[in-house]
Amino acid sequence: MPEFHKIARVDELAPGEVKQYQVEDRPVALCSVDGELYAFEDICTHQFAYLSEGEFKGHQIKCPLHGAKFDVRSGKALSLPAVKPVPVHTVKVEDGNVYVALNPKRVKVVSRRGGRR
Numbered sequence: 001m002p003e004f005h006k007i008a009r010v011d012e013l014a015p016g017e018v019k020q021y022q023v024e025d026r027p028v029a030l031c032s033v034d035g036e037l038y039a040f041e042d043i044c045t046h047q048f049a050y051l052s053e054g055e056f057k058g059h060q061i062k063c064p065l066h067g068a069k070f071d072v073r074s075g076k077a078l079s080l081p082a083v084k085p086v087p088v089h090t091v092k093v094e095d096g097n098v099y100v101a102l103n104p105k106r107v108k109v110v111s112r113r114g115g116r117r
């Protein structure tokens with residue numbers, strides 16, 4: 001049974017907006033598209049960058065560092081230089097609150113020098 005964490009109120013996010021939250025020391029991006037909420041690990045799978053700081057259009061978010069695009073619904077990498085998907089988290093809404101259950105998969109953080117942290 002996944003553990004859900006309350007992270008926000010539904011009305012904190014405008015349609016087409018993405019914000020970062022910290023859940024158990026992990027950066028989680030929460031976004032709203034067409035009335036649906038999606039959450040994913042807020043770290044690019046190419047190198048270290050917060051995806052929530054990138055351009056967000058439709059169901060796609062673009063990494064601010066080298067421009068890889070990801071589908072926020074599946075986490076799938078849609079363009080190079082990223083090839084690995086970003087882990088997506090389970091979202092539920094109850095009584096106007098947004099809850100997230102973390103995906104046990106994590107992005108292996110690669111620093112800009114190429115080492116792993």
Ligand code: FES
Nearest residue numbers: 044046047063066
């Ligand atoms: S760090 Fe995201 S595309 Fe390079």
